[in-house]
Amino acid sequence: MEEGADLNPIALPGQRIGLLGGSFDPAHAGHLHITEMALRRFRLDRVWWLVSPGNPLKAHGPAPLAERIGAARRIADDPRIVVTGIEARLGTRWTADTIAALKARFPGVRFVWLMGSDNLIQFSRWDRWRGITAQVPIGVVARPGSRTPARSARAARILERWRLPQHQAARLADMTPPAWVLINVPMTALSSTAIRSARRKAAERPDAGAPLAGLGP
Numbered sequence: 001m002e003e004g005a006d007l008n009p010i011a012l013p014g015q016r017i018g019l020l021g022g023s024f025d026p027a028h029a030g031h032l033h034i035t036e037m038a039l040r041r042f043r044l045d046r047v048w049w050l051v052s053p054g055n056p057l058k059a060h061g062p063a064p065l066a067e068r069i070g071a072a073r074r075i076a077d078d079p080r081i082v083v084t085g086i087e088a089r090l091g092t093r094w095t096a097d098t099i100a101a102l103k104a105r106f107p108g109v110r111f112v113w114l115m116g117s118d119n120l121i122q123f124s125r126w127d128r129w130r131g132i133t134a135q136v137p138i139g140v141v142a143r144p145g146s147r148t149p150a151r152s153a154r155a156a157r158i159l160e161r162w163r164l165p166q167h168q169a170a171r172l173a174d175m176t177p178p179a180w181v182l183i184n185v186p187m188t189a190l191s192s193t194a195i196r197s198a199r200r201k202a203a204e205r206p207d208a209g210a211p212l213a214g215l216g217p
């Protein structure tokens, strides 16, 4: 990725681009896995990892943005993934504002908002969440522990009439919103919380400094 592209991704009209917003504190193989699933099942051309300046609903701030972007880029080894801190450039924190700004900046691009099923459970608490559903189709990817409860989440119930059956997931990016689908995929239980906790414990051990197997980046 060229210098400065972190903040200035490029998109062409007609491209189908998934937006995976997250703290990525740190990025992990679970992000990569759901991205690969989304690329395939929603027939996307690219997925942008929108490394957030900070989740507005989380009390504690994440690691510095540049650090999280650097680590995410080391994990994202698929050329269709673009790791970007564009929210910081746009000055947006709320997803409703981010999507509106991206649509204005990239007219003709078919954006799809992506999230794990854990986020669907709390989606009805997001700022202007119904407005988000009016702006872009939404692809939800199953995550352990939340796949079943997500189906009966408040947002899922309210949006039921706009839900696509899974076998039509490939149409998602072409749909006029509201439109959403929850796809079942082979799931991975990896999470940033687990990695942070393992790192903390490792740092407290007397042999601190030894490499942590399987807990990259």
Ligand SMILES: Nc1ncnc2c1ncn2[C@@H]1O[C@H](COP(=O)(O)OP(=O)(O)OP(=O)(O)O)[C@@H](O)[C@H]1O
Pocket (backbone or CB within 6 Å): 020, 021, 022, 023, 024, 025, 030, 031, 034, 114, 115, 116, 117, 118, 119, 141, 142, 143, 144, 188, 189, 190, 191, 192, 193, 194
């Ligand atoms: N293992 C996973 N399976 C499915 N979705 C995931 C997985 N890990 C992350 N996601 C999704 O990726 C997006 C960004 O996640 P985020 O960066 O918050 O990682 P996280 O592992 O959920 O972090 P934390 O544990 O700090 O909450 C969210 O929509 C989240 O639901």
Ligand SMILES: O=C(O)c1ccc[n+]([C@@H]2O[C@H](COP(=O)([O-])O)[C@@H](O)[C@H]2O)c1
Pocket (backbone or CB within 6 Å): 020, 021, 022, 023, 024, 050, 052, 054, 055, 056, 057, 058, 093, 094, 095, 096, 119, 125, 126, 127, 128
């Ligand atoms: O806009 C909101 O109200 C809102 C509330 C919670 C989370 N989000 C977004 O959801 C994405 C996932 O957040 P996180 O912290 O779970 O990685 C990230 O892009 C956040 O900015 C957005």
